[in-house]
Amino acid sequence: MDFTFSEDQLLFQESVKDFLTNEVTPERIRASWESDDGRDSALWNQLAEMGLTGLTVPEAHGGLGMSELDFVLLAQECGYVALPEPLVHTAMVAVPLLCQIGGELADLWLPKIAAGEAKVVVGLEQNLLVEDAHVADLLLLQRGDSIVAATPGQVELRHNESVDPSRKLYAVEVSDSATVVAEGEQAQALVTGALDRGALGCAAQALGLAQRMVDISVQYTSERQQFGQAIGAFQAVKHHMANVAVSLEYARAPVHRAAYSVAAGEPIASHAVSHAKLVACDAAKLAAKNCIQVHGAMGYTWEVDLHIFMKKAWALANTWGDAGFHKTRIGEHIFAEGAVLGAGATF
């Protein structure tokens, strides 16, 4: 048993963290809100150069051939900066789905993703809308019992504004000419896998978002003075932050455990993911609530950066399965006939 990340995994996380915190500043995010498509192709190219778009692409297709477990710490860092680009979606959802579909489709698109030349997005019926459909070169869409692959010419998009201005959401009408790439049970399994990976990506980002909100708030409450002292010295303020710290700290292990489970293809992967999504998004929601509270009226302003992270946390909590969906999945696991739960079911 070993519940640790390797030296290499931690070093990679560190370098990605450095890059993202330098490049993806709140100012740059605010600028992207004003741009036409909300996306920053220069940044995407930089991410591709670092190997991040191709991280989970097999080496034979020009990627790094790494797993969800290798990516999970990086997804946390994407959350920490509230990265608007669909990197987590690409590495966690689109690439693994393409790999599973295989064949010519994978041969064609995986190298382009790794090179940063193409974006592929996945749309599941669990989600109301499709993220980043406007910049997609290929869309993999669940249509009832099948999955179809559609080119931009085969879809009609209707933009929906998100509470998080960084998120670009689209209702997608797909033409009958789109290619069916999976059907029946196979498609169902692929949809479940994609949903699990999407939820895992949200969970990992939620950890980063919560951490960012904590860091911002600890700094603010250590500086802001009232009654002749820093407000962070008051227990009423401290306890808000301590509750967030506990919630966040204890959401980490389930997320890492879920990443391991997904990467290893364990039978309980869906259950592990639901656990991770539930607690990580709860931690981020609690962070948002308490961090705004300790900021006082400043936390309610557009000017203070807190809402960038708070809104993404809010959005991610309710996509790729909301809390009710994931709690229900955990409940089904517990109440299933012959469920193995107690002592000895640690892993």
Next chain:
Amino acid sequence: MKLSFSAEDEQFREEIAAWLNDNLTGEFAKLKYRGGPGDEHTFPQERQQWEKKLAEGGWTCVGWPKEYGGRGCSIEQQVIFFEEYARAGAPGRVGHIGEGLAGPTLIAFGTEEQKQKYLPGIVAGSELWCQGYSEPGAGSDLANVKTKARFDEASGKWILDGQKVWTSLAHESDYCFVIARTDPDSVAHKGLGFFLVKMDQPGVEVRPIEQITGTSEFNEVFFDGAECDAQDIVGAPGDGWKVAMGLLGFERGVSTLGQQMQFQNELDQVVELARKNGAGQDPTIRQRIARAHAELKIMRYNAMRMLSGQSGSDGSLQKEALIYKLFWATWHRSLGELAMDVMGPECEILEGGPYELSRLQSMYLFVRSDTIYGGTNQIQRNIIAERGLGMPKEPRVAAK
């Protein structure tokens, strides 16, 4: 990362499972699932015998080094030991304070003579320990200890005067580790000593405290000229706080695994009841059970993660030790509330008289103490915010 056990470890699992299966029988069968938190008053004599039985099989102090009589088990094997111990329904350990706290403290800070004198009794399951920290005036403000220790040159012994309170299992114990003030002019955490005090002596009186459960696990302990041999102070006079805090580290280590497995048994019982009485059909109950399950898993994952020894790249694991108490105590209190909601209207009806509580009722009441003893939730949040997050310290009123 590798979240599974080796073949060798699985063989160890078979070994302990088989031993428990063979030995938790006959006179010990009635101890199954008994003696856990809130139930520690049950079968005290029989559980002491069980402690000795465990020792005969070499199943006490499994994580201690072999040179001190332990089994020298790896972390993985200790995880497995606690899992199988709980799965067999083996009873709450009466020796846990000695095995989990006193022993490791002596191994870390004690003299060779102290180790020779005290460790064998813990390993043999024949000598039980209790912890003398809290006092009427030293609760949340633990360093405000007033119990005095004075060295008597004539007899060459330390003489202790004062009062401890909330002392679990003092009435069953052979020894108590006590923090007491060696320097009468000192304040707060300075000037304290850490003493190993024999309970069976004229200067020590134990009075049970009746709890809201109607039972008594906690006690008041009065020291009135209690004697302690010169060599029974751990560390130097004045080092008591350092030793006491070192001990708290052990409290948050491997010994948490056993606690989590007891929690698992309680949760299993709640799930079983929910299946039987139909409460499990209620979606709100199902979701609360799902949450309890998820949070208990978190405690176990975190224990494994901490024991795997990685300090997180985000500096997270240093906080681990600080946050565990708040998390488990709050979880356990919620479990008690969940258990009562699963029981429904039957939750108020006692098993029998006089004041005979069912295990779940007893648990529901007992968990009220969890968020208080060992540092209240409020004290824990102060510590987490100040030491974990680095928030500004609360200004303190200068000590008199």
